[in-house]
Amino acid sequence: MSTSENPTVRAEIASARSVVVKIGSSALTDIDSGLDLDRLDRLADALEARMAAGSDVIVVSSGAIGAGIAPLGLKRRPTDLATKQAAASVGQLALAHAWGTSFARHGRTVGQVLLTAHDISMRAQHANAQRTLDRLRSLGAVAVVNENDTVATDEIRFGDNDRLAALVAHLAGADALFLLSDVDGLYDGDPRKGDARLIPEVAGPADLDGVIAGSGGALGTGGMASKLSAARLAADAGVPVLLAAAADAGAALGDATVGTAFAARPTRMSARRFWVRHAAETRGRIVVDDGAAVAISRRKSLLPAGVLDAHGRFSAGDVVDVVDSGGAIRARGVIAYDVDEVGEMVGKSTGDLPPGLRRPVVHADDLVGV
Numbered sequence: 001m002s003t004s005e006n007p008t009v010r011a012e013i014a015s016a017r018s019v020v021v022k023i024g025s026s027a028l029t030d031i032d033s034g035l036d037l038d039r040l041d042r043l044a045d046a047l048e049a050r051m052a053a054g055s056d057v058i059v060v061s062s063g064a065i066g067a068g069i070a071p072l073g074l075k076r077r078p079t080d081l082a083t084k085q086a087a088a089s090v091g092q093l094a095l096a097h098a099w100g101t102s103f104a105r106h107g108r109t110v111g112q113v114l115l116t117a118h119d120i121s122m123r124a125q126h127a128n129a130q131r132t133l134d135r136l137r138s139l140g141a142v143a144v145v146n147e148n149d150t151v152a153t154d155e156i157r158f159g160d161n162d163r164l165a166a167l168v169a170h171l172a173g174a175d176a177l178f179l180l181s182d183v184d185g186l187y188d189g190d191p192r193k194g195d196a197r198l199i200p201e202v203a204g205p206a207d208l209d210g211v212i213a214g215s216g217g218a219l220g221t222g223g224m225a226s227k228l229s230a231a232r233l234a235a236d237a238g239v240p241v242l243l244a245a246a247a248d249a250g251a252a253l254g255d256a257t258v259g260t261a262f263a264a265r266p267t268r269m270s271a272r273r274f275w276v277r278h279a280a281e282t283r284g285r286i287v288v289d290d291g292a293a294v295a296i297s298r299r300k301s302l303l304p305a306g307v308l309d310a311h312g313r314f315s316a317g318d319v320v321d322v323v324d325s326g327g328a329i330r331a332r333g334v335i336a337y338d339v340d341e342v343g344e345m346v347g348k349s350t351g352d353l354p355p356g357l358r359r360p361v362v363h364a365d366d367l368v369g370v
């Protein structure tokens with residue numbers, strides 16, 4: 001640990017009562033030989049030790065696609081959706097069985113929980129998933145979560161399990177998130193491409209200046225970029241993150257002295273703002289002029305006069321992206337009007353609009369910067 005580190009972040013992670021532990025494909029599977037059962041046993045041992053020390057644990061396990069490659073006679077990780085889904089359907093069965101067998105050595109029962117992004121974005125499904133996770137926990141069973149790959153489509157996929165794990169940490173009210181991979185922490189550049197320095201702690205976004213987050217291995221999905229965006233998502237939810245090697249699971253889950261520790265935001269984002277920013281599905285896009293882009297960056301409401309264009313099929317109450325005239329997403333927010341009403345505002349100043357269309361398009365309380 002470097003002397004410049006804030007020891008409280010690692011102490012918080014080490015003593016967290018409720019934790020989510022995500023394990024990447026690259027740490028669990030091999031293209032030729034499939035699942036690494038010894039690795040799973042060692043992980044189950046480390047997870048069991050954490051539970052014996054008093055923590056509740058939820059596992060987010062990747063590896064379904066990786067585990068389906070060898071049984072289907074494929075030579076590499078598939079890239080098209082149908083073959084990925086076929087591999088996941090074969091591999092998920094093996095993966096869940098392997099976790100069940102590893103934990104059974106400790107007399108522990110596991111439950112499989114498969115989720116899609118859509119489930120997390122819809123309040124009813126969200127609440128049901130929350131209840132299932134809670135009840136498994138109170139019954140002493142370990143939830144093993146993965147994306148429901150066989151029904152998720154390219155448009156609605158979480159994209160990677162790092163994000164899924166951060167959303168589950170939020171959903172479950174966890175106190176810490178572990179991202180266990182084949183790399184022993186965050187480096188300032190891709191460690192496979194030469195000299196790179198390990199970054200022991202990320203206190204805030206400024207510590208990521210100059211860091212190059214590269215792609216993943218042959219089995220991983222999102223690479224380091226997806227881990228950084230998951231760490232940001234967790235930080236917004238008030239959850240500190242430890243990124244470490246799965247091979248160091250004992251030390252990571254024991255006293256959190258290895259890997260890279262990411263501090264949470266000093267004040268947790270409200271549940272509503274978190275949902276707008278990270279969980280809700282967007283239904284459209286509002287293009288705004290430069291003045292409005294500056295105003296929303298200063299946490300002001302988006303007013304009708306700043307709207308240049310609207311795209312999508314949204315209704316009042318939906319979440320939309322707010323983009324500037326160059327196409328960059330500046331914020332997400334809950335829109336106060338239907339798409340036709342927003343269309344009527346384009347090119348008009350507030351005084352030219354009927355009274356019913358003069359309220360903010362997105363109120364500042366419902367607008368979250370991206």
Ligand SMILES: Nc1ncnc2c1ncn2[C@@H]1O[C@H](COP(=O)(O)OP(=O)(O)O)[C@@H](O)[C@H]1O
Binds near residue numbers: 026027224
């Ligand atoms: N800046 C970086 N720091 C650490 N690892 C990096 C970085 N850039 C790219 N990587 C690569 O990201 C990989 C981990 O991502 P990925 O393969 O998606 O893992 P997982 O399967 O655990 O989700 C590592 O093998 C590493 O080589």
Ligand SMILES: N[C@@H](CCC(=O)OP(=O)(O)O)C(=O)O
Binds near residue numbers: 146219222
């Ligand atoms: N649901 C997919 C997860 C893919 C994924 O995100 O993998 P990884 O980048 O290794 O966490 C699977 O189980 O193969």
